[in-house]
Amino acid sequence: EDVPVCGVAIDLNESRITISGVPDTRGVAAGLVGAIAERNINIDTIVQSFPHQGTADMSLVVKDRDLREALEACEAAASELGAGEVSWEEEIARVSAVGKGMVAHEGIAARMCTALGDEGINIKMITTSEISISVVVDSAAGERALRAVHKAFGLVHLPKATAVT
Amino acid sequence: EDVPVCGVAIDLNESRITISGVPDTRGVAAGLVGAIAERNINIDTIVQSFPHQGTADMSLVVKDRDLREALEACEAAASELGAGEVSWEEEIARVSAVGKGMVAHEGIAARMCTALGDEGINIKMITTSEISISVVVDSAAGERALRAVHKAFGLVHLPKATAVT
Numbered sequence: 001e002d003v004p005v006c007g008v009a010i011d012l013n014e015s016r017i018t019i020s021g022v023p024d025t026r027g028v029a030a031g032l033v034g035a036i037a038e039r040n041i042n043i044d045t046i047v048q049s050f051p052h053q054g055t056a057d058m059s060l061v062v063k064d065r066d067l068r069e070a071l072e073a074c075e076a077a078a079s080e081l082g083a084g085e086v087s088w089e090e091e092i093a094r095v096s097a098v099g100k101g102m103v104a105h106e107g108i109a110a111r112m113c114t115a116l117g118d119e120g121i122n123i124k125m126i127t128t129s130e131i132s133i134s135v136v137v138d139s140a141a142g143e144r145a146l147r148a149v150h151k152a153f154g155l156v157h158l159p160k161a162t163a164v165t
Numbered sequence: 166e167d168v169p170v171c172g173v174a175i176d177l178n179e180s181r182i183t184i185s186g187v188p189d190t191r192g193v194a195a196g197l198v199g200a201i202a203e204r205n206i207n208i209d210t211i212v213q214s215f216p217h218q219g220t221a222d223m224s225l226v227v228k229d230r231d232l233r234e235a236l237e238a239c240e241a242a243a244s245e246l247g248a249g250e251v252s253w254e255e256e257i258a259r260v261s262a263v264g265k266g267m268v269a270h271e272g273i274a275a276r277m278c279t280a281l282g283d284e285g286i287n288i289k290m291i292t293t294s295e296i297s298i299s300v301v302v303d304s305a306a307g308e309r310a311l312r313a314v315h316k317a318f319g320l321v322h323l324p325k326a327t328a329v330t
């Protein structure tokens with residue numbers, strides 16, 4: 001069976017910030033994202049799911065070294081824009097499966113989530129794109145998660161070679 | 166100023182499904198995603214943000230033609246796994262900015278969100294990857310959103326050439 005996943009990587013040097021209760025009004029997302037951008041902080045991932053009863057949650061993944069400054073920007077912007085609380089977490093690991101032909105996407109996402117669930121690992125965040133699926137887990141589970149996903153896709157686990165930074 | 170966005174596309178043939186109150190317990194995401202995968206339904210995008218007070222929301226973007234079957238799968242799985250309500254929406258447009266060098270990511274996301282906000286367009290979902298930023302808006306705002314994002318990145322708006330399906 002041809003599995004179009006050609007690599008799995010882990011990033012242990014990231015943190016997440018979640019802004020809850022982001023008002024579902026135009027221009028608010030722009031205000032939040034803009035506040036970070038103007039400090040030249042690199043945002044690895046932005047996730048905002050569909051609003052529910054007038055608000056949405058927005059999560060950002062940034063490098064650990066940028067967490068403090070990103071938090072300052074988020075807290076100021078959240079307060080100004082009427083968003084809710086800002087929470088964060090440093091001890092996360094982001095595991096990404098990358099593939100050229102992720103057309104059979106749903107099978108790959110299911111396989112990745114199942115591999116983690118079977119290993120007893122709790123999934124904290126999921127995002128997909130045409131060429132990758134990223135899952136966030138606790139950093140303590142990172143190495144085990146990487147191995148489980150490698151195994152699920154029949155790839156060789158080479159910790160030094162595949163770890164990202 | 167070198168802007169690494171080389172194209173903007175719109176997809177008007179997609180629908181979203183949101184499962185609220187997904188229990189934050191290992192194996193649950195696998196159950197939901199697996200239920201769709203085993204029906205061979207292509208999932209365009211999976212988004213699950215960080216859990217809050219024991220549950221998370223998961224949203225899926227699928228092709229309009231697959232909505233009914235995807236919903237059946239989601240409702241059955243949600244009920245079995247103790248998740249909350251399943252909501253959906255057909256009238257969405259997904260606008261994606263794609264670029265080779267999205268290293269200056271945060272500036273691009275900010276520019277895209279700002280362009281939409283300034284145009285009076287409400288953002289319903291945001292996801293980013295290394296090479297793209299996707300935003301979901303109401304389908305009625307789709308064409309205007311596409312134009313606004315083209316303009317924001319100094320690209321020529323060619324409706325026929327750039328519309329995706």
Ligand SMILES: C[C@@H](O)[C@H](N)C(=O)O
Pocket residue numbers: 022023024025026027028029030048051055056282286287288289290
């Ligand atoms: C929630 C947030 O995305 C809002 N809808 C906006 O457009 O800015």
Ligand SMILES: C[C@@H](O)[C@H](N)C(=O)O
Pocket residue numbers: 117121122123124125187188189190191192193194195213216220221
């Ligand atoms: C919420 C959902 O992702 C759950 N944490 C799981 O691992 O399946």
